[in-house]
Amino acid sequence: MRETVFQRVFAFVVGWGVAILLFFPIAWMVLTSFKSEVDAITPRLTFTPTLSSYAEVLSRADYLSFALNSVVVSVGGTVLALLFAIPAAYSMAFHPTQRTRGTLLWMLSTKMLPPVGVLVPIYILARDSALLDTRTVLVIMYALANLPIVVWMLFTFYKEVPKDILEAGRMDGARTVSEVWYLLLPLTLPGVASTGLLSLILCWNEAFWSLNLTTSSAAPLTAFIASFSSPQGLFFAKLSAASTMAVAPILVFGWFSQRQLVRGLTFGAVK
Amino acid sequence: MSATLIRENVAAAKPPRKTGSLLVVPSVVVLLLWMIVPLVMTLWFSFQYYNLVNPEVSGFAGRDNYEFLVTDPDFWVSLRNTMTLLISVLVITVGLGTLLAVLFDQPFPGQKIARVLAISPFFVMPTVSALIWKNLLMHPIYGVLGAVALAFGLQPVDWFASYPLAAVIAIVSWEWLPFALLILLTAVQSLDHEQREAARMDGAGVVAQFFFITLPHLSRAISVVVMIETIFLLTVFAEIFVTTSGGPGNATTNLAFLIYARALLQYDVGGASAGGVVAIILANIVAYFLVRSIARRLEV
Numbered sequence: 001m002r003e004t005v006f007q008r009v010f011a012f013v014v015g016w017g018v019a020i021l022l023f024f025p026i027a028w029m030v031l032t033s034f035k036s037e038v039d040a041i042t043p044r045l046t047f048t049p050t051l052s053s054y055a056e057v058l059s060r061a062d063y064l065s066f067a068l069n070s071v072v073v074s075v076g077g078t079v080l081a082l083l084f085a086i087p088a089a090y091s092m093a094f095h096p097t098q099r100t101r102g103t104l105l106w107m108l109s110t111k112m113l114p115p116v117g118v119l120v121p122i123y124i125l126a127r128d129s130a131l132l133d134t135r136t137v138l139v140i141m142y143a144l145a146n147l148p149i150v151v152w153m154l155f156t157f158y159k160e161v162p163k164d165i166l167e168a169g170r171m172d173g174a175r176t177v178s179e180v181w182y183l184l185l186p187l188t189l190p191g192v193a194s195t196g197l198l199s200l201i202l203c204w205n206e207a208f209w210s211l212n213l214t215t216s217s218a219a220p221l222t223a224f225i226a227s228f229s230s231p232q233g234l235f236f237a238k239l240s241a242a243s244t245m246a247v248a249p250i251l252v253f254g255w256f257s258q259r260q261l262v263r264g265l266t267f268g269a270v271k
Numbered sequence: 272m273s274a275t276l277i278r279e280n281v282a283a284a285k286p287p288r289k290t291g292s293l294l295v296v297p298s299v300v301v302l303l304l305w306m307i308v309p310l311v312m313t314l315w316f317s318f319q320y321y322n323l324v325n326p327e328v329s330g331f332a333g334r335d336n337y338e339f340l341v342t343d344p345d346f347w348v349s350l351r352n353t354m355t356l357l358i359s360v361l362v363i364t365v366g367l368g369t370l371l372a373v374l375f376d377q378p379f380p381g382q383k384i385a386r387v388l389a390i391s392p393f394f395v396m397p398t399v400s401a402l403i404w405k406n407l408l409m410h411p412i413y414g415v416l417g418a419v420a421l422a423f424g425l426q427p428v429d430w431f432a433s434y435p436l437a438a439v440i441a442i443v444s445w446e447w448l449p450f451a452l453l454i455l456l457t458a459v460q461s462l463d464h465e466q467r468e469a470a471r472m473d474g475a476g477v478v479a480q481f482f483f484i485t486l487p488h489l490s491r492a493i494s495v496v497v498m499i500e501t502i503f504l505l506t507v508f509a510e511i512f513v514t515t516s517g518g519p520g521n522a523t524t525n526l527a528f529l530i531y532a533r534a535l536l537q538y539d540v541g542g543a544s545a546g547g548v549v550a551i552i553l554a555n556i557v558a559y560f561l562v563r564s565i566a567r568r569l570e571v
Contacts, residue, residue, distance in 0.1 A: 007477075011377035018371060019385035022449065026391055028415060029403045043418040084301060087294035095291035103299060105566055110306045112558030114506045116527040117551035120534050120543050121312035144305045151298060176290045205396040207509035212535065222509070225398040229513035236406055236413065243399040254394035255387050262457045265450070266499065267565055270458050270492045 026247070033240035040236035053241035062216075063224070063242070070220035070246075072135050073210075074203035077142025078196050084143070085150040086192070090180050092151075093158035094166060104155065107148040108267055115145070115208045126213055135218045138210060142203045150199055153264040157191030158184070194260035197253055201261075204250045221246040313551070316544035323538035336545040346546070348521050349529040356440055356525055357504045361497060363444040368451025369493065373485060375452070376459045386456070393449035397509040404442045405431060405514045435515050435522045442510050447503075451496050458492035459485065491564075498561035505554055526550050 032040050033054065039047040057063050092100045122141070123132075131137040161184065169183045185192065207222040214223055225246055228239045254261070262270055317336050322328035340346050375386050392400065408415050409430040417427030430438040462485065470480050506527040511517060517524035517532065524532070530550065534543035 007377065008379060011374060012379040012381075015374055015377070015379050015382065015385050018374070019388040022445070023388040023391055025400075025403050025408060025445070026395065028407055029399075032407055041413040043413065043415045084298045088298035091292055091294035095294075097292050100295075101566075103295060105562055107298070107302060108565065109558055109562050110302050112502055112554050112561070113306060113310070114502075114527075114550045114554045116506045116508065116530050117547040117554070118309035118313055119530060120316055120540050120547060121309040123534065124312075124540070125309075144301065147298060147302060176294070201394060205394070207397045208506070211398075211509060211512060212531070222396050222398045225396065225402060226509070226513045228402055229398075239402060239406060243403060247395050247399055250396075251391060251394045254391070258387070258390060258453060259457070262454055266454055266492075266495050270454055270495055 026251075029240045029247075030244050031240075032236055033244045035237050035240075037235055037237045040240070053237040054245070057238055057242045057245070065217075066219060066221050066224035067245070069135060069214075069218055070204060070222075073138040073142060073218075073220055074200050076135065076139035077146065077203045078199040080139060080143035081146045081150045081199055082192070082196060084147055085154055085195075086180065086185075088151050089154035089158050090184060093155055093161075094163065104152070107151055111145075111148040119212060122209075123212065133214045133216065133218050137213050138218060138220070141209045141213070142206060145206075145209075146199045146202055149202070149264055149267070150195055152267045153195040153198065154188075154192065156263055157188050157195070161187055194257050195264060197257045198261055198264040201250055201253060201257075310551070313544045313547045316540050317548050319541050319544075321540035321544075323534075323540055325538070332541055336541040339542060340545045340549070345521050345524065345529065349524045349526050352436060352521075352523060353505060353525040353527075355436060356443065356507060357501060359440045360444050360447060360504055361500060363440075364447045364451040364500065365493060365496060367448055368455050368496070369486075369489065371448075371452045372455035372459045372489075373481060375456050390449040390453050392445050393447075393453065395446070397446065398513050400446050401442055401510040401513045404445070405438075409438060431515060432519065435519060439507075439510055439514065439523050442514070443504065443507055446510075447500055450500070454496050455489060455492055458489050462488050494564055495561075498557060498564065501557045502554060502561070505557070506550065526553075 031045075034049040034051070035047050036050050036052060092104060126132045126137050165187070166179060166183055169179055204220075205222065207226070210220050210222045211226060214220070225239075225243055228235075228242070318332055318334075320328045320330050320332045320335070371389070375382065375389070379385075395403075406414070411417050411427045411429040411432075414427075416430075420427045428434070430441075467480055467484055470484055475483070507525060508527045508531065511523055511525065511528050512531075515523040517528045526546065526549065530543050530546040533539045533546060
């Protein structure tokens with residue numbers, strides 16, 4: 001297809017213009033994180049770069065514990081969701097019954113329950129079982145909240161595996177467990193990986209349950225950053241350094257998995 | 272032919288593989304509990320007098336919590352804020368997202384990198400987005416927007432004091448525009464280029480191609496984006512929590528924040544639960560259409 005020169009130049013200028021505008025707040029955050037507090041409150045591009053904000057944020061002993069909480073609850077929630085979802089998606093993709101279609105749609109509809117609608121009972125249940133401000137409660141919440149998405153995404157990947165391959169294994173006498181473990185998982189590893197990645201991203205950035213169910217000892221980075229909303233947020237450089245460290249890993253994950261995310265985020269409706 | 276016959280015979284000789292179809296049960300059970308238990312509790316609490324810190328407030332409340340809710344002007348303000356936020360962000364993200372999707376479908380130098388930059392905001396956690404915008408960009412004295420305004424000889428605007436809801440809308444739109452772009456771009460790329468080429472040869476201009484070929488092709492993806500965003504936008508919380516705490520006054524209190532404030536700041540479990548029931552009903556109206564639209568595509 002031939003485009004006119006005008007069209008190409010237009011696409012180039014507007015495309016890059018929009019990209020830079022949208023990325024600007026992130027770029028500015030990273031830039032500010034290398035400023036001193038004095039430089040940070042003047043919106044200028046020239047300054048002497050310094051790592052002092054990073055050093056200061058990291059030297060607050062609790063930063064690392066917030067980061068560790070984020071890692072533990074994201075990985076924990078994702079692993080728990082996968083443990084339930086892999087058998088479920090396998091079952092629905094390879095052993096469908098008349099109820100499978102209804103089950104899939106019902107699972108999707110549980111995702112529609114607004115978290116705030118069940119805030120009160122979850123808070124009270126957590127309080128009564130002494131789970132408030134524990135990593136356990138976040139792991140459970142994240143696994144449950146993401147389970148429908150994880151099942152759906154795995155299901156769309158499993159549907160693409162030719163049934164013959166599993167049947168061949170079955171004729172060789174493979175039992176269900178080894179069928180899943182030795183045949184299906186290696187075949188669909190990229191799909192399982194990108195499903196896990198989407199779940200990790202969603203858990204890492206989750207900021208409703210983490211703000212409402214944790215206070216300090218189990219609080220992840222979303223809650224730590226929220227603590228900057230008090231007047232100490234006026235320490236712009238430290239806010240930026242802490243934010244940059246909180247965002248960077250997941251941003252990189254996101255860049256690598258954009259294509260796969262569409263499938264998971266739209267329940268396979270857009271591929 | 273014979274191969275299929277053999278396979279069928281082998282399959283028939285084996286007992287039906289019950290384990291296989293039963294593996295879905297654990298997930299169904301936990302999701303069922305996850306849905307039913309809190310739902311029933313919310314409904315139950317909404318008919319009770321229940322205060323988190325005052326055990327003397329107790330007993331059956333009948334319709335009191337609901338009556339208190341609908342006679343509270345804050346509730347109606349929060350509903351209006353919820354809808355304003357929802358509709359503004361939808362119009363901004365879907366409108367711009369569609370145009371940008373078409374734009375990023377064109378080949379231009381560095382297109383891949385530009386696309387990655389443009390979708391990045393979606394991966395930033397909401398508390399970071401909100402505080403970066405509030406402090407580094409929108410702060411009237413120290414923020415970039417203020418500096419830009421001064422450079423053009425204008426007076427810097429104190430966004431969160433003068434236009435608090437618009438400020439929240441701007442932040443949430445920045446977070447969700449990349450989502451709309453990502454989904455719609457994927458949909459645009461599945462468009463048959465030959466079809467568009469044919470239209471172009473027949474003399475259809477860029478605008479005509481957009482309205483008569485691209486937009487109809489995108490209609491399904493657009494409706495999916497609208498519905499998924501709606502589910503999340505009905506309950507925006509973190510962005511409001513860290514920037515305005517629902518204020519000034521109740522200017523940025525949406526339904527989610529109102530429920531949170533009732534439950535965890537005023538300890539009024541009954542009142543918060545009544546609000547929760549309203550939120551669930553609202554979300555279910557949207558969910559109904561979303562599930563129906565996805566069901567049409569589902570092949571099992």
